[in-house]
Amino acid sequence: MTEIATQIAEIDANDLALLLIRFTLDDAWVLGSHLRDIAAARNAPVSIEIRRGESIVFATSLEGATSDNAGWASRKNAIVQRFERCSFAIALDLKLRGLSLEDFGLSRDRYAAAAGAVPIRVAGAGCIAAIAVSGLSGADDHALAINAIGWLQERQASGQ
Template sequence: MVEQGEPTPEEIDRAEQALLLRRFDADDAWWLGCRLRDHAAARHAPVAIEIRRAGTRLFSVVMPGATQDNLAWVDRKIAIAMRFERSSYALNLMFRAGDGLFERFGLNRATYAPAGGAVPIRLIGTGVIGAAAISGLAQEEDHGIVIEALAALKAHQGEASA
């Protein structure tokens, strides 16, 4: 059940579909990662940030105040986002506190975390090729920061080709 004021999983899916990118290479990952890092630094947010493409870590940073535990959460959030090709926040809203998710799909809680903060990176005509994730704030904040940064990347790519 979705609480009042929270988006539905379907609303999250629609918002993410609007963020289809034309490309995503190491330079784009660097641009996106720096944008996420600058956002966190401006707010003194104790977060871990990671961006992966096809399983390869392209950007990773642990901000002051964040710990190895935040990196472990990033791993688990990315794992679930990649497995289901949906954001970890949408999955959290669908399966509150993992109710039924782990049993239904035979998932290991040490490997997967349905907690907001990991968003799949999708290419036009290709689909999901990676994910960007943050861990350290409330899950809806983690998710929102990644969504904002991906929207900025999409706009940046449009400007670069104009």
């Protein structure tokens, strides 16, 4: 297995392990607010977007983020919802296979194969939403998003 293939398998395994008990609009607010607090504490100039289907259920930008960051977050979320997979794994998989978005009939105006968006999965329901961070390196965007979902998973497991 190549180094990239190993990385893809790790990303996919970490993603699939993050099953939530539920994901309501209140949960979206709690998750987004927590992620915003973490990013603000780090002075991270990011945009954060949570989508459930076509609906944006949380969105914010921190000081230093631009409208480009918000656009990237939206396009990363679109690809997660299309493939129900982390945008980081999708980007690496396309690179590994020598493919592009266009090979799937997808427009770069609507989709971005770049790290930073993660599916939000609910036990028994599958991928019902996605969260994206944009403004840092792709790996850092991804880490912020996946760690926030892990935090919410732990919070729900403790009964909150």
